[in-house]
Every structure is written in structure tokens, then in C-alpha cells.
Amino acid sequence: MGLFHFLIVILGIVAAALVGVILMQQSEGGGLGVGGSPSGLMSARGAGDFMTRMTAILGSLFIILAISLAVVASNKGKSSSLDTSFKRDAATQSAPAEAPPAADKAAAPAQPATKAPPAKDEIPVTR
Numbered sequence: 001m002g003l004f005h006f007l008i009v010i011l012g013i014v015a016a017a018l019v020g021v022i023l024m025q026q027s028e029g030g031g032l033g034v035g036g037s038p039s040g041l042m043s044a045r046g047a048g049d050f051m052t053r054m055t056a057i058l059g060s061l062f063i064i065l066a067i068s069l070a071v072v073a074s075n076k077g078k079s080s081s082l083d084t085s086f087k088r089d090a091a092t093q094s095a096p097a098e099a100p101p102a103a104d105k106a107a108a109p110a111q112p113a114t115k116a117p118p119a120k121d122e123i124p125v126t127r
Contacts, residue, residue: 004072011065018058025051 026048 004069004076007065007069007072011062011069014058014062014065018055018062021051021054021058025055
């Protein structure tokens with residue numbers, strides 16, 4: 001089991017704890033907070049401070065784990081050697097494309113010219 005799998009397991013545990021802490025907090029409407037007397041070990045104010053701190057700690061830990069997991073995943077597929085098979089010569093990169101010489105244009109086959117139809121007075125007579 002590598003570092004990637006270890007971080008995924010820890011991230012899952014932190015995410016589950018974060019969901020639990022958020023659901024236990026008392027919202028404006030009562031939420032899932034458990035009622036009790038304010039004179040108990042954890043008064044409403046003390047429990048609120050504890051839950052707020054735990055939410056902040058678990059949220060920060062979740063973000064740090066997610067970023068570190070992304071770093072580990074991006075480094076996992078990297079190769080250690082540099083591939084230079086596609087490297088071009090510096091001269092071909094900086095030289096502008098040259099126009100073909102005029103001799104090549106003359107050697108190209110000319111398009112056949114279309115002949116306009118003869119005028120009426122120039123119609124050849126065949127006998």
C-alpha cells in the first residue's frame with residue numbers, strides 16, 4: 001500500500017468525521033443537536049465553541065490532505081528522464097518559410113485554357 005492509498009484512507013476518515021461534527025452542531029432551528037441542561041459538563045456555549053473549533057480543524061485537515069493527494073497523484077505518472085526525440089534544430093525554428101523558386105512554378109503543368117465560343121460571323125463552314 002503506497003502513500004497515495006494511505007492518504008485516500010485518511011481523507012475518507014477525516015471527511016466522515018467532518019460530516020459527523022457538522023451534523024452534531026446546533027443550527028438556528030435546533031438541527032441534530034442533542035438537548036440537555038446548560039449546567040452539564042458541556043454547556044451550550046462550550047459545546048458550540050468545541051464544535052466550531054473541531055469543524056475548523058477538520059476542514060483545514062481535509063483541504064491539506066486533498067492538496068497533498070493531488071500532488072502525489074500528479075507525481076505518480078511522471079517519468080524521470082526527459083524525452084528529446086521531438087526537439088528541432090534551432091536553425092529550422094528561427095528561419096522563415098521560403099517561397100518556392102520561380103523555376104518550380106514554370107515546371108508546374110499549366111491549366112488548360114478554356115476557349116471562348118466563336119462569334120457568329122466566325123463560325124467555320126465545313127464542306
